[in-house]
Amino acid sequence: MAAPLLPPTTLPPFAQRAWGGAFASGEWQDWRWQLAHRLTSVRAILDLLGDDFRVAPDVRAAMERAGAASEVSVTPCYLALARPDDPRDPILPQVLPDPAELDAAEQGSGVPDPFREEELEIAKGVVNRYPDRALFLLTNFCSTLCRHCMRRREWEGGFTRLSDAEIDAAVAAIAARPAIRDVLLSGGDPLNLPPSYVGKVVRALRERCDLDLLRLGSRVPVTLPMRIDDELLRELAPAAPLWLNTHFNHAREVTAEAAAALRRLAAAGVVVSNQGVLLRGINDGESDQLDLSRALLRAGVRAYYLHHCDPVQGVRHLRVGLARGIELIGSLQGKVSGLAIPRLTVDLPGGGGKVQADGPQLRERRGDTFVYSSPLCGERVAVDGSEGSFGGAGSWRVGVAAAGPL
Numbered sequence: 001m002a003a004p005l006l007p008p009t010t011l012p013p014f015a016q017r018a019w020g021g022a023f024a025s026g027e028w029q030d031w032r033w034q035l036a037h038r039l040t041s042v043r044a045i046l047d048l049l050g051d052d053f054r055v056a057p058d059v060r061a062a063m064e065r066a067g068a069a070s071e072v073s074v075t076p077c078y079l080a081l082a083r084p085d086d087p088r089d090p091i092l093p094q095v096l097p098d099p100a101e102l103d104a105a106e107q108g109s110g111v112p113d114p115f116r117e118e119e120l121e122i123a124k125g126v127v128n129r130y131p132d133r134a135l136f137l138l139t140n141f142c143s144t145l146c147r148h149c150m151r152r153r154e155w156e157g158g159f160t161r162l163s164d165a166e167i168d169a170a171v172a173a174i175a176a177r178p179a180i181r182d183v184l185l186s187g188g189d190p191l192n193l194p195p196s197y198v199g200k201v202v203r204a205l206r207e208r209c210d211l212d213l214l215r216l217g218s219r220v221p222v223t224l225p226m227r228i229d230d231e232l233l234r235e236l237a238p239a240a241p242l243w244l245n246t247h248f249n250h251a252r253e254v255t256a257e258a259a260a261a262l263r264r265l266a267a268a269g270v271v272v273s274n275q276g277v278l279l280r281g282i283n284d285g286e287s288d289q290l291d292l293s294r295a296l297l298r299a300g301v302r303a304y305y306l307h308h309c310d311p312v313q314g315v316r317h318l319r320v321g322l323a324r325g326i327e328l329i330g331s332l333q334g335k336v337s338g339l340a341i342p343r344l345t346v347d348l349p350g351g352g353g354k355v356q357a358d359g360p361q362l363r364e365r366r367g368d369t370f371v372y373s374s375p376l377c378g379e380r381v382a383v384d385g386s387e388g389s390f391g392g393a394g395s396w397r398v399g400v401a402a403a404g405p406l
């Protein structure tokens, strides 16, 4: 049976205790209130969850150490989707630092910038990896920071956005390369920026660059759906047609509020597709993927990519083995419309480009090592397709078990 959309009036007990008043008064629906009430430390999140989420003191201390080593942030409306008593809760492991993030082997198993984005910059914030495409990184800020983020390196040093002069230089650099036909605005999350700022950027790109495709990469429909309001849509309208790649990882995230935001985007002519990440213990079951695909179909969103977890420092424990990922996507065939089956993709290390995990670029497999030919240079690139070597999502629960009854 298809997973139901979460009724908009449902708050779990911990959220009711903390935010019941704001929910009843309607403040909850104000994206500014949501941003102002983000939780930005492990301690703040765990204190708020209270006895609904019990971890052993040593595990809690390890989580706080992991949180202190990088940024933490979650909006109330996203955290309220968590069900702390669910052993496979898919929300908390996406926002709560896992002690495994600090493990020495984990640290040594990835790199901060596996795709050499910083080397491929043609102007501040503009990465030109594919001849016809540019990635335009406007900010390093996201209202909710995902533990599996491929740009965790950007969280250091405070949150910022490009200045007017930097935007001008970036648009000029794109306009000077007529081979660029496709621009993806990303970050961080561009839709967390002021609407007038976003409007100015998309209008400048449309006016000064000859583009076939203008895309936004944003998790706002998932983590801050009330942000998709009339003010923002008015700013985006002059740049139509726009495409939006969003990032739902689990059916639990396709709430009534998210579905309403997606309907508003569709009504404004924005084409929305989903790019999830395959995450160990979060969405690596066949039913997880089927439920997500069906929920997205009902919300009018096409499943586009499911990303193999990138080899980023601090993320390895969330990685599903590549062979398992291929098997999982294969298992969906015949069970749901092709519109709802994403392509499993691997971003080749070193900036070799994106390939379909089981597509024609797969040349060889030796155990957990998968060898692909790069779509950019034709060279063969080996990918470590092994599973994360730690507890996976929510390894704190292992800590709870080890510590015995609390």
Ligand code: SF4
Pocket (backbone or CB within 6 Å): 141, 142, 144, 145, 146, 148, 149, 150, 151, 187, 188, 189, 218, 219, 247
């Ligand atoms: S929304 Fe995207 S860019 Fe922001 S933290 Fe999550 S994965 Fe990273």
